[in-house]
Amino acid sequence: MTLGILVVDDEPDVAELFKQRFRAELRNGQVAFHFATSAEQALESLASGLTPETFLVLSDINMPGMSGLDLLQRLRAQSPDVPVIMVTAYGDIENRRRALDIGATDLVTKPVDFVELKKMVNSIIAQTQAA
């Protein structure tokens, strides 16, 4: 089964980076990526339905327009079952606290450590499948 991961970041090169970092997982069909360059676009995509179905959302916080925290709030209301991992800036204690308060499943710190992220994704997969 292929798991859909929606990555929300205003930097377009993030798509290329994720594709290359997860190239092994992509090749063997474990995961599939969807990308959105704004929170608004992410909500649109989720509403229109993505294939494969979105299993995990990974979102930046500081974006033009709607912020990652606003997106998180909307997602918690719309689809409380989808895990959301927020990407926070180094040392930004205030946003980390707020993200956890709103209901982020987990946090990763920029610059993203992909080894850590992969572990995190795997543990969420394991938990969801066990449930």
Add this chain to the structure above:
Amino acid sequence: MTVVSNDDDTGRDQPVAEEGPATPPPDTVKGTLDSARRYRDQVLSVIPGLLIHRGDHILHCNEGLARLLGYEAPDDILVLPSVLDLVPEDAVYAERQAYARCLSGVIRHDVRRIKRFRANHDLQWFDQLLEPVDWGGQPAVMEMLAQVRPHTGFIELPHQWQRLQAAIDAMPNGVLMLDSEGRMEGLNSEMLRLWDYPPGLFPPGTPMDVMLHYNHERGDYGDGTPSEKIAMMRAQLTRKGAHNAERRVPSGRVLDIRTAPRADGGMVVTHMDITDRKRIEDELREAKEHAETLLRELQDTQQQLIVQEKMASLGQLTAGIAHELKNPLNFVNNFADLSGELLDELLELLGPMDARLSADARAEADDLIDSLKGNLLKIANHGRRADSIVKSMLAHSRGGGGEWQETDVNALVDEALALAYHAVRAQDRDFNTAFVRRYDPAIGTLKIVPQDISRVLVNLFTNAFYALRKRQTLDSTGGYSPTLTIATIDRNDRIEIRVRDNGIGMPQTVIEKVFAPFFTTKPTGEGTGLGLSLSYDIVVHQHRGRFDVSSVENDHAEFTITLPRAATAMALGERRKT
């Protein structure tokens, strides 16, 4: 205010004591009673005014005094709040002295020439005698005042001369007249008062030398030998032409003394009381000095504020740049890493190329691949270096999230020292230095952010070790022994931490820039130039302290951190947000 001279009109303020033979004998009882009253007035006019007081309080006053001073009745004087209300301002000091001496039991036998306010606030000269008395079981001052009467030496003088005497007595300045032989010809009441000479001390014709000797014996001229001092004074007083001098006299007043020659070879010496002017001058000078000190302090503070502002805006700029660089740099590092991985995978996929390439081409391909791998490694290394710079820069705007807490300063200093020493020894096992620790136990605890101050201290120690190592490697004599001195000092409302090394020191040009961001004396790649800049931010902006530096090249460098005991808790960077 005028000084009333009264030597020629002693009866002016008295009821008429004697109406001459024109008064017919009384023919009624009322007439006889009036006659008796007139006789009483006559007696009163020759009885001295009497005033008894202790401290400033007037205890008793007789009718004679009330009459002398022009009051209706003694009660009008008894209601005065203080005996000094009768005394003009410029005589208060001298009168207080005289009263105090009298109260302590010292009996002075000669007369003092003094002036007093009359009821209508005119000034009048009197002759005064003071005597200690017992009043209600406690000592008090009995003050007797009498009309000024001409000295016996003057009585024979012609009427013209007496009028001249009245005129100079009315002058507000002290006047002394000398004839061509240097004999005293006349002086006025103000002169007697200023110099505290009893009236009658120097009758007309007294040689000037006698007056000078009197002054000397009284101690006016200090300890000098009389002959020397008197000769000098005499020379001054008899010099032709105007002569000015400034003196403090026994009445506690400062005088401006001027001598002016007379056409007949005599001399007029005037004594002007300039005490008030001197006092005002002193006050003005003090005020000026105070204002100048304040101005200097203000300028210092302003200078400090300018430096702080500069540092703050530089820090702000630094943080802004760092923030903007962070994301692109992240991509560079990630893609550099990935490119390395992809290259490895590509080579694996291609498999051994031996079969497809000629030996030359294979060598060239291997060479290219090695260069490519090397380049990727370089990109990754330099990317990491840039990343660590960016992280330090960001630390300027964001604290490590440390909490303000009461911290044992001496323990914190020692801990940071151990930390920095371990780090430097890990790099260079041969490095050694002597430590001098002077921890003031009175410091106790201080409310600070320990993580941030520790960062500052580790940074200072690391710099000090660098300077010590540097001097050690440059030293050719072998007589150099590196020493690091760490002192903590309690200054009540603040504390000081001093870090002094006898390393290579810094020239003035370096000291000036030492706190500026990106300024470093280390070779490229070894220092970010942000250590002291960040430390400055922590000490000055976050902890409201001071950061001072002094150094002599090839001798020492000393950094002093001053932290206030009562600092308002503030997060690093918080000031900028506002």
